[in-house]
Amino acid sequence: MRSSTHLALLCAAPLLATLCSASAAAQAPPDPTVRLLQQLADAPGPPGAEEPVRALMAPRMKAASDRLQYDGLGSVIAQQGSTGPRIMVDAHMDELGGMVRRITPNGFLTMQMLGGWLDQALPDQRWIILGSKGPVHAVTGIRDIHVLPADDRTKVFPRDSLMLDVGAHTTAEAAALGLSPGDPVVPDAPFTDMNGTGNYLGKAWDDRIGCAALIAAMERTAQAPHPNQIFYVATVQEEIGLRGARTAAQLVKPDIGIALEGGIVGDTPGSHPEETQATLGGGPGIFLYDSSALANRKVVALVKKTAAAKNIPLQLDLVQGYGDDSAEMQLSNGGTPTVNIVVPVRYTHAHNGIVNRQDFDRTVDLLVALLQSLDATTVQQLRDFTPATP
Ligand SMILES: [Zn+2]
Numbered sequence: 001m002r003s004s005t006h007l008a009l010l011c012a013a014p015l016l017a018t019l020c021s022a023s024a025a026a027q028a029p030p031d032p033t034v035r036l037l038q039q040l041a042d043a044p045g046p047p048g049a050e051e052p053v054r055a056l057m058a059p060r061m062k063a064a065s066d067r068l069q070y071d072g073l074g075s076v077i078a079q080q081g082s083t084g085p086r087i088m089v090d091a092h093m094d095e096l097g098g099m100v101r102r103i104t105p106n107g108f109l110t111m112q113m114l115g116g117w118l119d120q121a122l123p124d125q126r127w128i129i130l131g132s133k134g135p136v137h138a139v140t141g142i143r144d145i146h147v148l149p150a151d152d153r154t155k156v157f158p159r160d161s162l163m164l165d166v167g168a169h170t171t172a173e174a175a176a177l178g179l180s181p182g183d184p185v186v187p188d189a190p191f192t193d194m195n196g197t198g199n200y201l202g203k204a205w206d207d208r209i210g211c212a213a214l215i216a217a218m219e220r221t222a223q224a225p226h227p228n229q230i231f232y233v234a235t236v237q238e239e240i241g242l243r244g245a246r247t248a249a250q251l252v253k254p255d256i257g258i259a260l261e262g263g264i265v266g267d268t269p270g271s272h273p274e275e276t277q278a279t280l281g282g283g284p285g286i287f288l289y290d291s292s293a294l295a296n297r298k299v300v301a302l303v304k305k306t307a308a309a310k311n312i313p314l315q316l317d318l319v320q321g322y323g324d325d326s327a328e329m330q331l332s333n334g335g336t337p338t339v340n341i342v343v344p345v346r347y348t349h350a351h352n353g354i355v356n357r358q359d360f361d362r363t364v365d366l367l368v369a370l371l372q373s374l375d376a377t378t379v380q381q382l383r384d385f386t387p388a389t390p
Helices: 002-010 014-027 032-042 051-063 171-176 206-223 243-252 296-307 326-332 356-370 376-382
Strands: 067-070 074-081 085-090 097-101 111-113 125-132 134-140 184-187 198-202 229-235 256-264 285-290 317-321 338-345 354-358
Touching: 002 014, 014 134, 032 051, 032 198, 032 206, 032 356, 051 067, 051 074, 051 206, 074 206, 074 243, 074 356, 085 206, 085 243, 085 326, 085 356, 097 171, 125 356, 206 229, 206 338, 206 354, 206 356, 229 243, 243 326, 256 317, 256 356, 296 338, 296 356, 296 376, 326 338, 338 354, 338 356, 354 356
Parallel strands: 085 229, 085 256, 256 338, 285 317
Antiparallel strands: 067 074, 074 229, 097 111, 097 184, 125 134, 125 184, 198 354, 285 338
16 A cells, blocks of 8 residues: 555656556446545645645546636636536645654655644654655654653643654755655655454545545536536635635635535534434534534525435534634625535544445435526525525
């Protein structure tokens, strides 16, 4: 599995693309959905350096749309249909990561973290640095227990005390590997099918699981006529402030916004039901509250009705300390009804997360049914705040 990550990274280099696609096809899982999930999870794409993810997304989005455009930050906007309500379906391409800040005289590198990392998630992890000469393997070191004072053994070491070790001994040796300040850094945690349980282990499910749902849904709606203009948008820089969603929504001017995200779950030891009620395998979820947005109540009612009609279990969640692209869509175009639809993820914002295949499939089913339920009349009702007359 280590080689597959290496392969995905090398494939970002144009000269090797042909060779890589041939090798990858030979090793790829036979199920096209698993193949898509693996490709997306393994692709390196921290905020502002989403190129490898965009290279996967854009061709698939172009093939299933009438028009493809990019915003000025790098988000991909694919349009299906040219008349009817403007529906924006959004997933973000970036993942948690970092940037090289400095190379020290003894060849270590300090790192600027990008996105919401826990300090305790950072030591003793493998990383890939996307240097100018290609991928460089790195590890965040850990203090050795044989010399650590007893009082320090249960402490969390702050991120500023961590260094990336690339095996170099001097600044010059690190520079010779093609490393310099600003180089993107991503977790090194290859996709793994979890023992036939229907669960998949990997990095970056936030939000590559949303990216995969976006692709799967748009390929289905491309084959089924709908009376809407659907703008499928793969955004950039969500993890550092929803920046791509803001600029993309300025172009799309949505009437309705649907964010596709990785949710969180409360079914692991130590979780508390007041934090989240969702479970892995419990079906797609919607967020009724998060710290960035309130879902539109009429859209929530429509999602509930759609899920019930399709016999899809729907998890309802209220989560503090969570923001998503629906917040930017909501504040665009004079105010836009939105909802955040999630595929539950165990262990977000860490090297190793878990998603469930049935949750994914049901999320796509729900999204497609929801999109097919929208037309000019429905959207007008969703956007109508006129008090009912007695
Ligand atoms: Zn996310």
